[in-house]
Amino acid sequence: VSSDFGFRHAFESGGAPALLLLHGTGGDETDLVPLARHVAPGSAILSPRGNVSENGLPRFFRRFAEGVFDLEDVARRADELAAFIADATAAYDLSKPVAIGFSNGANIAAAMMLRHPQALAGAALIRAQPTLTPGTLPDLGGVPVLMLAGERDPIVSAYDCSGLAATLEAAGAEVRLETLPAGHSLTQLDVDILKDWLARLT
Template identity: 45%
Template sequence: MSTLEHKYAEGDATKPVLLLLHGTGGGPDDLLGLARELSPGSATLAPAGPVSEFGAARWFRRLAEGVFDHADVVKRAGELADFVEWARQEYGLGDRRLVAVGFSNGANIAAAVTLLRPEVLKEAALFSGMSPVPQPPEFDLSGSRVFLSNGEQDPMAPLPSTEEYIRLLEERHADVTIHRQPGGHQITLDGVRAAREWLAR
């Protein structure tokens, strides 16, 4: 299969594999520092967003700021899920625990995969993410866990859209942990601390 450009680094087999999903304009190395804070010694699987927006790497197309191309979200979420399945085979990950860690656009694509391909992605720690697709299928997500850290003053991931994603998860029986910080579109130390505690549970 055609696969996503990516970097893989092996780690402690007793710790979760972290699927690192960068924000707009980022790349596979962006979240390595965050990964070390969340789970030191974990293996990391860090793909690059396949969509170019004026040269900036993204995970899916958007029609305007905050307006997603929902058909493309669904398509790209499928590609990312297929990539994760391929990587499990390629790197001999077997049934090791895998947790997505995403920021901004990376959080949004991970959010889409949790709703659309829950058999592939059951756990995600999402920073500055929001609702990715308007009417996802009615899958039972009772085995899924999602951590969300969002800024109360975030113009790029407004809280009403984040609340919509939380509603979609909770209606489908996912386990949702919510962290709020007073600022904007960023990863905060408090958010990292809360995510680390969530990950260790």
């Protein structure tokens, strides 16, 4: 664990694609490491801890209430994360990473892609919802995006989820959206689909 490049983070060397792990609210840089090792053994891992604390719970951007986002902060934190990725991938000599984001981590990944379309080689967005909607869409140039929604998710509605999928698609991403018989939490089906999607990426 190191605090360099603006984020406390975990790093494990390994092969391509490097995985950028973005935890949910209250998680940290260790949370998604076992998942990443399971779905892509051998991949390098870069896992930052969100810089925002909500009553002691780490997050990647501020919110005023559940589902009410501080959009200025989202933009600023998305830019910080893009700078972290550029600096850390250069320092650790990593390929452009594929993000695996859960909940708040998925939301910052999507916001970052819309502001920095070159930052990621792909993204798996688990239980994501829209935050920023740019006036002018970037060109995501076919970047693969897996979106996994939960049909009983009390935090993210199906409407919000498909709205984000539509925005990313309109920006040129190659989006696969799956709605699973699940709530907000990760399920075994998420893990299985994620593993399969990653295996087909190259």
